[in-house]
Amino acid sequence: MNLLPSRSTLFASVLVISPLCLAEGEPTDGSVIKDSTKAAVSSFITAGKNLLGGVSEGVLDGRESVQGTDGAAIISSGEQMKDRIAVEVLKLEPSDENFTITLGFKNSTDTQLRLINLGQTGALLAIDQAGYANKLTGMENPDEVTVPPKTAVRQKFVFEGMNEAINTVRVWGADYPVKK
Known part of the structure; x- marks a missing residue:
């Protein structure tokens, strides 16, 4: 004792x-x-x-x-993403209390890229038509996305709320329009 x-x-x-x-x-x-x-x-x-x-x-x-164990270069800001990764809003799927947005990440380099800290507050937001931000919700959202060289990947993200129609998705301060 x-x-x-x-x-x-x-x-x-x-x-x-x-x-x-x-x-x-x-x-x-x-x-x-x-x-x-x-x-x-x-x-x-x-x-x-x-x-x-x-x-x-x-x-x-x-x-x-440092590079990842798989040789991926790490990206943790919009500045690091410039001229390397293009982002596109591919799909918006509303549900009862949340909505899912599928983003496309296109790697234009010869190096595998890993976007990290996407679950960090404010890194990834859905902005509605009234200008209000909806943050990520749920445990199914990845904190990182790896994009192979010279290709693209689709990744789904779940956001909270469904008060207004979503106009844009903000990734590290840059806004990407939702296709109507």
């Missing part, structure tokens, strides 16, 4: 006790304790957010800097 406190318990204790030690001898109105605790928690949250942001950027940079 382990009676030692966990790291999270120790950290929480330090967060609570440190402001109390700093406030020793201060007026008892609680504002110093409150301000010290607020500053400590804010610093912790900021550090954690920066840590996670750095990890995320590091993973992306690492994936972009």
Whole structure:
């Protein structure tokens, strides 16, 4: 039986006790304790957010800097896609609460290309006639699509909502019209 406190318990204790030690001898109105605790928690949250942001950027940079095991070049932005991949909206299929859009990705290069992080917030959106964005929904949406050299692939994506007719699909900031 382990009676030692966990790291999270120790950290929480330090967060609570440190402001109390700093406030020793201060007026008892609680504002110093409150301000010290607020500053400590804010610093912790900021550090954690920066840590996670750095990890995320590091993973992306690492994936972009090397080829896939199959020799595919990695694409993670609209800028990287220019003059390499053409996108076309091939089909729109409405259902009760969602709709499926089939996109065509045409590779004009001699290298296999892999589009990554498509499930990332805002990377792939369906824009309706009123100008509102519909995001991807469901677990069936792929986060990446691999396109062989000098060929094209079709890929289905499921979007939420069905309030208005869809006019365009946005891929990394570029809009592609839906065929009427």
